[in-house]
Amino acid sequence: MDKYDQILLRELLANGRASFAELARKVNLSAPAVAERVAKLESSGVITGYQAQVDLSKIGLPIQCVIELRLAQHGNQKAYDDLTQIPQILECYRVTGDSCVFMRAAVGSMPELEVLIDKVARLGFSKTSIVLSSAIEPRVPLEQLSR
Amino acid sequence: MDKYDQILLRELLANGRASFAELARKVNLSAPAVAERVAKLESSGVITGYQAQVDLSKIGLPIQCVIELRLAQHGNQKAYDDLTQIPQILECYRVTGDSCVFMRAAVGSMPELEVLIDKVARLGFSKTSIVLSSAIEPRVPLEQLSR
DNA sequence: AATGAAAACCACTACGG
DNA sequence: CCGTAGTGGTTTTCATT
Numbered sequence: 001m002d003k004y005d006q007i008l009l010r011e012l013l014a015n016g017r018a019s020f021a022e023l024a025r026k027v028n029l030s031a032p033a034v035a036e037r038v039a040k041l042e043s044s045g046v047i048t049g050y051q052a053q054v055d056l057s058k059i060g061l062p063i064q065c066v067i068e069l070r071l072a073q074h075g076n077q078k079a080y081d082d083l084t085q086i087p088q089i090l091e092c093y094r095v096t097g098d099s100c101v102f103m104r105a106a107v108g109s110m111p112e113l114e115v116l117i118d119k120v121a122r123l124g125f126s127k128t129s130i131v132l133s134s135a136i137e138p139r140v141p142l143e144q145l146s147r
Numbered sequence: 148m149d150k151y152d153q154i155l156l157r158e159l160l161a162n163g164r165a166s167f168a169e170l171a172r173k174v175n176l177s178a179p180a181v182a183e184r185v186a187k188l189e190s191s192g193v194i195t196g197y198q199a200q201v202d203l204s205k206i207g208l209p210i211q212c213v214i215e216l217r218l219a220q221h222g223n224q225k226a227y228d229d230l231t232q233i234p235q236i237l238e239c240y241r242v243t244g245d246s247c248v249f250m251r252a253a254v255g256s257m258p259e260l261e262v263l264i265d266k267v268a269r270l271g272f273s274k275t276s277i278v279l280s281s282a283i284e285p286r287v288p289l290e291q292l293s294r
Numbered sequence: 295a296a297t298g299a300a301a302a303c304c305a306c307t308a309c310g311g
Numbered sequence: 312c313c314g315t316a317g318t319g320g321t322t323t324t325c326a327t328t
Binding site: 009012013014016017045046047048049050052055056058059061064065066083087088089090091093095096097101103104128129130132133134135136138139140141143 | 148156159160161162163164191192193194195196197198199200201202203205206208211212213227230231234235236237238239240241242243244246248249250251253274275276277278279280281282283284285286287288289290
């Protein structure tokens, strides 16, 4: 993970569809050299994939929320499986502290939100906060890179 | 946003670097037709970009946390600007409820986490939970698409 | 591990349906 | 709005350094 790889990572975070030729111009290497480096970043697991970023409000999901959940039975794998099955949940993290799970979800309407909350609440005590705005869209810090 | 667009979106969420030719084979359209549709999804704001997905633990950031923050002075734009300047914060949402802000962050070590918490705590009352595992990696539900 | 060259592939444009 | 065809750029492989 030298300086070239760092620049490539930064560029692919900013534009995941950048061509190898484009990337090659940024780092002053040949396209084959860049392709090989990116392939290595992928096979070593640093880059796990590429994803289009979608404006949720433009696909009928204008309401976002954060849900904290304290599971009724702690360490219950089935509960996580149940949560995974709910498509409205965008992210889901098991955490330390008195909440067991943090989630972010998106729904199309308040009735849908109500259904979602009911579904989640079956698994334990939940607390839902509506997202008003996001100050930071999902990003990755590359300042202090190691390895 | 017809059935073709839905498939294209789904494919670009799964593989943001898929070529137009590849996408064309999935939807049984010609490559130029696909390129035009994708360009339209981009210009209409449905697709806001493409991003490489990175394994944070592989770039020296093995510890993730969720931070709830109750701002000392509510409705303080400067506080959000301050948070934006902290590179370790990956996502940041202003929400309703008694926490004002929800964040997810990644750090390289416990001392770094301590520094981060101190920085955030200057802005109000904060509560930090360490992420143990993630049941759902950032995804987008495309089941019930509208518009 | 990078370069340069060649073949295969892909993207873009224009035109026609 | 889609398909076909032509052109130019890009990816990929391979031999070379």
